Amino acid sequence: MNKKAQLQIQETILVIFIFIVILGMGLILFNKFNQQSIKEIGDNDKLTYFYSMVGNFPNLPEIKCSYLGSEKECIDVSKLINFKNKGDFLFSNITVYTIYPARSNKECTLSVLNQKQDCGTFLVYNNIPAKCRTEFCEKKVIYAPVSLYYPDRDIYEFGKFVIEVYL
Numbered sequence: 001m002n003k004k005a006q007l008q009i010q011e012t013i014l015v016i017f018i019f020i021v022i023l024g025m026g027l028i029l030f031n032k033f034n035q036q037s038i039k040e041i042g043d044n045d046k047l048t049y050f051y052s053m054v055g056n057f058p059n060l061p062e063i064k065c066s067y068l069g070s071e072k073e074c075i076d077v078s079k080l081i082n083f084k085n086k087g088d089f090l091f092s093n094i095t096v097y098t099i100y101p102a103r104s105n106k107e108c109t110l111s112v113l114n115q116k117q118d119c120g121t122f123l124v125y126n127n128i129p130a131k132c133r134t135e136f137c138e139k140k141v142i143y144a145p146v147s148l149y150y151p152d153r154d155i156y157e158f159g160k161f162v163i164e165v166y167l
Contacts, residue, residue, distance in 0.1 A: 053089070058161065078151055
């Protein structure tokens with residue numbers, strides 16, 4: 001075999017090697033962009049779910065006000081307390097705060113309400129990812145106004161429904 005043929009074979013092997021390296025780098029970059037795109041689609045789906053929940057949650061029969069079978073547009077706080085951590089709302093924190101009249105940030109439980117103590121926070125669901133307890137995580141916060149009904153006192157108060165979604 002002459003030297004010119006050997007040189008052409010070496011050049012061909014070198015060109016094929018460089019082509020494979022460039023192709024491999026292109027596939028790796030494509031994979032990274034594709035993974036990011038899939039994560040964004042998943043995050044958007046999560047947010048869509050929680051935005052729709054803002055409108056649907058106060059209408060759940062488990063927490064909605066009713067009197068003799070007729071439903072009202074408010075949240076029954078005694079039902080809300082019993083609903084605590086009953087659903088599966090992914091990685092989120094769902095809380096209802098009493099806004100008016102102003103109340104303390106103490107968490108409301110049945111015993112606190114029965115003793116007529118001042119409380120203004122209803123923790124509905126709490127599932128914060130473990131990694132978010134120790135380091136920074138991206139989250140979106142969604143607010144909505146709600147009417148709170150206290151059946152033991154037969155009064156209505158203004159509240160804020162807050163969903164913290166961990167992405």
